[in-house]
Amino acid sequence: MIRRIVVGAMVLMLVVLSSTVTTAFAQNGEDVDAMVQRATILRQQNRRARAAEVIEKAALLAPDRPDVRRLRELLDFEVNGWEAMAGADFKDWDDTRPGWREGDVSLRRNTPIGPFLVRGAQVERAGRTDEKVELEIYPAFRSGYLALGGGFAPNATLYPRSILTAELYKTLPAAFEISGGYRRLNFPNQSVNVAIGSLGRYMGDFFVGGRVNHFASFGTSVTGIVRRFLSDDGQYVSIYGTTGDGPEMIREPADFGVTSNRSIGANAQLIFGSRLVLRLNGSLGREEWPGGRTANFKTGSIGLGVRF
Numbered sequence: 001m002i003r004r005i006v007v008g009a010m011v012l013m014l015v016v017l018s019s020t021v022t023t024a025f026a027q028n029g030e031d032v033d034a035m036v037q038r039a040t041i042l043r044q045q046n047r048r049a050r051a052a053e054v055i056e057k058a059a060l061l062a063p064d065r066p067d068v069r070r071l072r073e074l075l076d077f078e079v080n081g082w083e084a085m086a087g088a089d090f091k092d093w094d095d096t097r098p099g100w101r102e103g104d105v106s107l108r109r110n111t112p113i114g115p116f117l118v119r120g121a122q123v124e125r126a127g128r129t130d131e132k133v134e135l136e137i138y139p140a141f142r143s144g145y146l147a148l149g150g151g152f153a154p155n156a157t158l159y160p161r162s163i164l165t166a167e168l169y170k171t172l173p174a175a176f177e178i179s180g181g182y183r184r185l186n187f188p189n190q191s192v193n194v195a196i197g198s199l200g201r202y203m204g205d206f207f208v209g210g211r212v213n214h215f216a217s218f219g220t221s222v223t224g225i226v227r228r229f230l231s232d233d234g235q236y237v238s239i240y241g242t243t244g245d246g247p248e249m250i251r252e253p254a255d256f257g258v259t260s261n262r263s264i265g266a267n268a269q270l271i272f273g274s275r276l277v278l279r280l281n282g283s284l285g286r287e288e289w290p291g292g293r294t295a296n297f298k299t300g301s302i303g304l305g306v307r308f
Helices: 002-044 048-061 066-080 253-257
Strands: 082-093 100-109 116-125 128-137 144-152 162-172 176-186 191-203 206-215 219-229 236-244 260-272 276-288 294-307
Touching: 002 048, 002 066, 048 066, 082 276, 236 276, 260 294
Parallel strands: none
Antiparallel strands: 082 100, 082 294, 100 116, 116 128, 128 144, 144 162, 162 176, 176 191, 191 206, 206 219, 219 236, 236 260, 260 276, 276 294
16 A cells, blocks of 8 residues: 555656656747747847847757757857958950959958958059058947948059048838948049948848949949848848949049949859858949940959858
């Protein structure tokens, strides 16, 4: 009789313990799902440091879940990671003008308050060369960020002597994003003021938007873009088109005379093994100068980088 009572008590204890453990595991699972969702929302709001704290707690509860591990790695890079990149850029015309050949290297450091980037570039055209250094910072705040940049070319034989840029990006309801800002290009003999702005909307895996560059005294250029995001880590492919009664962009004083531009292009960013980064860009277009003189052009760029 006593043995039966003891055995019954033990069975009851096992049932209660099993139920408690099962409930605890269920609650932990629910907690992990909620943490993943919370971290994802915080990341979308540019609150990446806070998102990293949330996903770190989720990783303690479910270290083997692939979605937790992947989001943790992504946030770790976005909050504390580095990216080094080297690239090359060209622009050629179908008339007698010499082409533009440029190479650059950059180093990006992500921090809890936003990324910092330093870049060095050298260009060659018509037997002349020029060098510049640039610094960019992107301080983030809830649902937005600032893009601040400055550059300096000591010789200013092709590049502007200095470049200053400030642009504010803000996410709006219904997945819209808007930006507005200012850029100043200080060439040795002339300065150019540029009003810049953009408006777009995220729709699932797509982004559709437009961008305006208004060059004071030189015209306005408008670009439309459709981008397809391939993953959450920044991979994408895009197509775009540009039109305007001024230059698409001002690289050098020779661009001051452009009175019309039309172009179409595509670009992409691909990431291999979460470490290697490949960026590609290419376009075809047509420019016009006073007197009806025109020329077709093509541009291209490639960048290879590593994240660590």
